[in-house]
Amino acid sequence: MKIMVIDGNSILNRAFYGIRQLSNHEGLPTNAVYGFLATLFKLREDEKPDRTVVCFDVREKTFRHLKFDSYKATRKGMPDELAAQLPVMKETLDAMGVVRCELAGYEADDLIGTISRKADENGDTCVVVTGDRDSLQLIGGGTTVLLVSTKMGQTTYETYDTEKFRERYGFDPIRLIDLKALMGDASDNIPGVPGIGEKTAMQLLHDFGSLEGVYANLEDEKIKKGARAKLEAGAQSAKDSYWLATIDRNAPLALDVANLPEEHRDEAALYELLTRLEFKNFIKKLGLSGAYTAPRLPELRTLRIQNAAEAFGLLDALTEAGRVFAVIPETLGAMCLLEADTAAMLFADDFADADWDALLRRLFGGAIELVLHDAKPVAAALLARGIQPEGIVFDTCLAAYLLDPTQSGYDLPRVALAYCSTELPELDLDDPAAVSPLGGQEQTEQACARHAGAVRAIYQEAASRVEELGMRKLYYEIELPLMRILAEMETVGCAVAPDELRAFGERLDVRIHELIAQIYRDADGEFNINSPKQLGEVLFEKLHLPAPKKTKTGYSTNVDVLERIAEDHPVVPKILEYRQLTKLKSTYVDGLLKVVSQKDGRIHTHFQQTVTATGRLSSTDPNLQNIPVRTELGRELRRMFVAPDTEHVLIDADYSQIELRVLAHISQDAHMIEAFRSGQDIHAATAAKVYHVPLDEVTPQMRSSCKAVNFGIVYGISDFSLAQDIGVTRKEAGEFIRAYLATYPGVAKYMEDIKENAREKGYVSTLFGRRRALPELKSKNFNIRSFGERVAMNTPIQGTAADIIKIAMVRVHDRLLREGLESRLILQVHDELILEAPKTEQETAMRLLKEEMEAAFVMDAPLVAEAKAGHSWYDTK
Incomplete structure (x- = not known):
């Protein structure tokens, strides 16, 4: 039998420090449990053990502590974020049926050592899994040790048997105890022989074989006079250290190692735990489902409506129903409307086209209060159909994002798992088989009802939490109205000049081919310029340019490396230019041409409202936030975004240094505020000071x-x-930063205060109440903690700026409507808003855009926006 024995504390600890901070929507840290389970599943696949045992330390003092108070006295206590995960980890292992061992008075190492000895005596093999090299002394017989290390989320494994240990250390595994007796172990506060380091200790063991051999040969000429004196003075310390470093392989463990039980999972408990932890992938991996757990969502009655009169009657009744929870696909081909305990199902195929259109118009006419999850695609589809999406009073996707903006996604199944501890059934309302009486119609109706029930359950918790956390204005006056505006912008799209775009691409192609020829000439031969491996070989082996450190995959040829050696050979600037132009051609020219709509010749990007942790918007398909602006060629791309005809113009306005103005306002730095109020060039004013x-x-x-x-x-x-x-130089830069902070003492104080406040509260917030939790600030890991500090300083600034541009979008949109103008918002890029306007409205729209952007928020460092007009985006800059 093959037994895998895991050092639970060691692996959990390594997972905690090796994986970025994770938490569920309750705020419970989960990264250590996640990392432990990922390691466990990987090891089981690789090692294929017959039985698994996990050993943990206990809080009581061990026999080592009772004899030596100093043992492990220098170790810091377990971080609160890790301590909170320990009982959850044990509970999860119990639910999995994994044997778990802990014993008062003994360390996990002693239990592991005892199990491995008994396994060896029984003729079994034992794989010890740990991140602690102390266990290497157990190697021998049927025992091997698998050392685990985790760094930046990447876990590696290294297996040690007797041969590999001897190869690495030059002596037998058991002599690891002797090594520690001589050199000590700072992590466990084992003193060893004062003054004897690792190098000397290793040499002594190579020369004399053991601690006993060293002391039996103190007069040997191989031992230098200084080392001899230290060994003589530290004899008792060496003896004590040997005792401390020795794993007790005879712990009074009641576990019958010869007859370890088979694992029997408690499926219901395990499912409930993993859903609470929001480990959807592990639930899927283990093949778990909620079938054997008490339902978290109430059972609902489904009602299929296929008659137009009955359908309109339902909608009339729902106008008096309060909140109605709706599940509607982006294609608008079906609707599930939940009120009380009945989920009404309507499918477009059951109705005449005119009736279905009328039903949609009635549903979204504003008389029914609708709650949806991720309403923007539905709103955009309605707008494309000529229907105004009124009556959407809550979007559970937006609320889940505001309450926890660092999750990797907010689709309904993921959010339902977090809020309802329920895994939703798959649902595809666009699949013809899903609504066919001969297919899965009944299952579809039940699944749809479950999804609508989840929307209601999420709403009930999320709506109250939005209020409790002071996000009411942020949600109802900024994010929710913005959802509708973004849907309109996506539907409208922006006009492009495809012929000019193709011509620009052809000019790029000419230059790219010129560069290829020049690069081949300079490199004295052809090679694949796009291959980092071949490029590295050409630059650093053939041309002998100063090389970065070579990795397993070859030389790094990223832009930072190439820029450092740009002046060392004429080929390097050409390679940099080649990369820039090929990216422009493939990503922007070819990429934009692919997404020009065949219907209206416009580009319809998708604005992402729930992606960034700071609240900034992003865009995809295509990403218009990343249109290059640093180079003239990159800026040329803006010429391709144009007004649709000669009777229209584009109007562009962007905020002047909005983040610095926000910093001045939040920090209340008098010097910075005065510079902005007096209209000075802030960078020049800073330099003067x-x-x-x-x-x-x-x-x-x-x-x-x-x-x-x-x-x-x-x-x-x-x-x-x-x-x-x-x-x-780095020293000069440090002095420069100190001089800067002395110039702006309010900024310096803000930077310190915000970090301290964030540590106390566990989060930072913008001026509008947008929050970001920062568990990283309590991490013992310096890099993780430093990241948290940077985020703490930046999020209130960048997040407030993001809130302001969103407020401006809502104000501009609403005023355009109030004044009955045809001008419309078509793009938002960072701190910039772009309108498409009839020329007859140009002056009015320019004035309106500037006024609403500057009035979005009153600050001590006033907002400034300048509006310009032109035929193309380029012309407005």
């Missing part, structure tokens, strides 16, 4: 350096990063 020169003596270089700090400071820019950005 930092360099102690009059404003008119600020050089472009001074301004550029201060611009880098202005934009980097709230991102926690380091002296190292700033040094690279402005081309100075």
Whole structure:
């Protein structure tokens, strides 16, 4: 029999520090449990053990502590975020039927050692899984040790048997105890022999075989005089350390290792635990379902309506029903409407086209209060059909996002798992078989009802939490209205000039082919420029350019590496230009041409409202947020976004340095506020103060350096990063940052205060109540904690700026409607809004856009927006 024995504390600890902070919607940390289970499942697949045992330490003092108070005395306590996961981990293992061992007075190592000894005596093989090298002393007979390490979410495994141990250390595994007796172990506070380090200890063991052998040969000439004196003085310490380092393989363990029980999962308990933890992938991996658990959603009656008169009667009744919970596919081909305990099902195929259209218009006419999950695609589909989507009073997807903005997605099954501890059945209302009487019609109706029930359950919790957390205005006055506006913008799209786009692509192709020929000439031969491996070989082996450290996959040829060696050979700038142009061609020229609508010749991007943790919008298919602006060629792409005809123009307005203005307002730094109020160039004004020169003596270089700090400071820019950005030494950059913070003491105070407040509260928020939880701030890992501090400083700034642009969008949209203008919002890119307007409305729309953007929020550092008009996006800049 093959037994796998896992050091539970070690693997859980490594998972906690090796995997980014995760939590469920309750705020329970989950990263350690997630990492432990991922490791367990991987090991079971690889090792295929017959039985698994997990051993844990207990809180009581062990026999080692009772004899030596100093044992492990220097270890820091378990972080609260890890301690909260320990009982959950044990509960999960119990539900899985995995044997779990712990014994008062003994460490997990002792239990592991005892189990491995008994397994060996029984003729079984034992694989010890740990992240602690102490267990390597157990190697021998049928026992091997599998060392686990986790870094940046990547887990690696290394198996040690006697041969590999000897190869690595030069002596037998049992002599690891002797090594620790000599050199000590700081992590366990085992003293060893004071003054004897690892190198000397290793050499002594190679020369004399054991601790006993060393002390039997103290007079041997191989031992230097200084080492001899230390060994003589530390003899008792060595003896004590040997005892401390020795794993007790005779712990009084009641476990019958020869007859370990088979695993019998408690499916219901395990499903409930994993749903609470929101481990959807593990639920799927283990083939679990909610069939054997008490339903978290009440059973609902389904009612199939196929008669138009009955359908209209239902909608009339629902106008008096309060909230109605709806499940509607993006194709608008079906609707499930839940009120009380009845889910009414209507399918487009059962109605005449005119009747179905009329039903949709009645449903979304504003008289019925509708709650949907992810309403924007439905709203956009209605708008494309000429129906105004009125009456959507709540979107559970938006609420789930606001309440926990760092999740990887907010689809209904995922959110239902978090809020209802329920796994929803699959549902595809666009599948003809799903609504066929000969297919799965009944199952579809039941599934649809479950989905609608989940929307109601999520609403009941999320709506109250939005209120409790002070997000009412943020939700009902910003995010929810914005959902409708984004749907309109997606439906309208923006006009492009495809012929000009193709011509631009052809110009790029000409230059790309020129570059290819020049690169081959400079490299003295042809190769695949797009292959990092071949490019690395050409640059660093053939041309002998200064090489970065070679990795397993070859040399790095990323942009940072190439920019560092750009002046070392003429081929490098050409490669950089080649990469830039090929990306422009493939991603933007070819990519944009592919998504031009055949119906109206316009591009219809999809705005993502629930993706970024800061609240910023993003766009996909295509991503218009990333249209290049740093190079002239990149900016040329903006010429391709045009007004639809000569009777229209594009109007563009963007905020001037909105994040710095928000920083000035939040930090209440008097100097920065005054610079903005007086209309000064903030970067030049900063340079004048930092360099102690009059404003008119600020050089472009001074301004550029201060611009880098202005934009980097709230991102926690380091002296190292700033040094690279402005081309100075790290020491000079550090002095520059200190001078900057002395210039703006309010900013310096804000940076410290926000980190401290975030540690106390566990989150940061924008001026409009948008929250982001920051468990990273309590991490013992420096890198994770530093990340949390940077996020704490930046989120209130960037998030508030994101809120302001959203408010501006709502204000601009509403005022255009109030004034009866034809002008309409078509694009939002970061801090920039773009209107498409008839030329007859140009001046009015420009004034309106500027006024509403500047009035979006009153700050001590006033908002400034400038509007310009032109035929193309390029012309407005």
